[in-house]
Amino acid sequence: MSPSTQIGPEFGAFDFTHDRRTHEVFRGGTGPAVLVLHEIPGLHPGVVDFARRLIAAGYTVYLPSLFGRPAAPATGREMARTMVRVCVSREFTLLADRTSPVVGWLRALAATAFRECGGPGVGVVGMCFTGGFALATALEPSVLAAVMSQPAMPAPIGERGRAALGLDAQDLATITARANDNLRVLGLRFTNDRGCPPERFATLRTTLGGAFEGIEIDSSPGNAAGIEPSAHSVLTISLVDEPGHPTRVARDRVLAFLAERLRG
Template sequence: MLKDDIDSLAPSRDFSRRSFVQTTVGSGFAAAVLPVSAQTLTTDTAGLEAGSIVIPVGEFSMPAYRAQPAGGKNLPVVLVASEIFGVHEHIADVCRRFAKAGYLAIAPELFVRQGNAGAYTEAGKLIAEVVSKAGDAQVMADLDATVAWAAAHGGDTGRLGITGFCWGGRTTWRYVAHNPRVKAGVAWYGPVARSYHPGDKTIVELAASIKAPVLGLYGAADGGIPVDTLTQLEAALKAAGNLKSEVVVYPDTPHAFYADYRPSYRKAAADDGWARCLAWFRKNGVA
């Protein structure tokens, strides 16, 4: 876990997982990130279909947040993988931003089996009790189920992309390695030289399995993701023949620079990253 997400957080609260998921998926903010910054952006739902959905994963019902243009059919699909804090208002807003750009965007609650990520105020406990128990095998299967849901509900999964932030950034790299149907990914400050779940491989170790183009967006002042680990990944991708992936490192920029609800937000890097993200998907068949 990155230091920026751990410092100055109070002890966790005790919430009912069922009631929390039913009432807050995609709405409000995770307890660990309160209070939110005054600069927080909000995207309206005008012209959109947006809100919580349920995705079947075998016999399990996984909640998620979905946004898309109203009445849209055969839409390009973008999976949105959350930070460790789960699918709170910022992640839902990212989905709405994609929907305004013409996408069916879906953010599944990938931690729901382990607990209420949004209910914790102490990041260390959140990692130990929830995040570290959500291994790659489960997460990959949940994302596969999300793709299947999209295909059955107006999405063109022949134009499939994935993006994510921090833990979700790592998940983006990981899912591209897992699913050859993904056309492109955009990973925002996802660790590449460490995993969260015991036994899971790092992204550097999985580089040979990453065939589709991935754009990595990182901050040079991110203490949890040393720039030399990004250099290692770039070398591993190149050695494996993936010459289309790219890593962008913003100078003097911290972790979570896209998170407009947090003090780490850096507007110039965030705006540039978002423009690059949309252009990357258009360039690589996700549009």
């Protein structure tokens, strides 16, 4: 069975190469383009379900497989296997003030998606390990909407790491200029999530000003919605798809945000 069949018949697959880097990309739907950047361990069923939701809402979804095995479940074993490979990969920089090399590849994919799909621009949704990549991909001018769901990198170690965005100074200046123009950014996190600390959202608010909208879902012990204090993945693993639940409200806001930016 091919990986695209495992993910779903609504997706086709192709290899995308830029600057001597090649990754498989799954593409489905019609309408304005949205790149969905998966979390660790990879394109697990929760990420694919979110992509299907976007397809149903009228978007062309691009699902690059950056690491891990497409369609593999998000088990502890898969996560451990992926983390070992990611940590030794030269594509991903874990430093607080360095832009990861893979961002150049993602920017090229976003530009290609814009040429293929048209519309006012492109949306990018990043999750956990790739949450910050959604912002960095906005170095590409066609990206008008960036969604950072629980951005966990750079590693939140020390005061500097907790506040860092994982961009070098020149790239951060470019993103700031774009935020003063036509870029808008939406961030999602659980309040008790140590992997995505509040200092990171404070940096985003200071740096991007009114271009940044932050949604912080109460996951403190004894919270009204019964969310586990260990909750992390807002749009996938920790999502409770019931009307009125805070994670469902957050996901619906993501859909509305993309519609505002990509459908006018």
